[in-house]
Amino acid sequence: MGTTLADRVGANIAEARKRAGLAQKVVAERIGMETESLSRIERGNALPSLATLDRLADVLGISLQQLLSGASVGLSSLAATVQEEIAPLDDADRLFVVDQIRVLSRKLAEKSK
Missing domain, CATH: 1.10.260.40 (lambda repressor-like DNA-binding domains)
Known part of the structure; x- marks a missing residue:
């Protein structure tokens, strides 16, 4: 459940x-x-x-x-959650996190095909 x-x-x-x-x-x-x-x-x-x-x-x-936060799985809510989490990071770390999300998303998308 x-x-x-x-x-x-x-x-x-x-x-x-x-x-x-x-x-x-x-x-x-x-x-x-x-x-x-x-x-x-x-x-x-x-x-x-x-x-x-x-x-x-x-x-x-x-x-x-x-x-x-996290109460909805809608894209705008999830985007807001990611934004909130990376806000305290410097630019380089934000880019790193976004790149990691991109890599994971692509791997999961391929897996579900």
């Missing part, structure tokens, strides 16, 4: 919370939610509303886009 939207969003929230060094209880209090509700969201058992996602992004100091 594949990963659901709730699973991916929940994992992104949990990862961002841990990166920020915040306990579930602290984040839940800051957004006006029960700790157990946040736990269910992080486990992928519940999908938060857009308003809740917006509050979470604010408390965690990241963009809403980052919380939704």
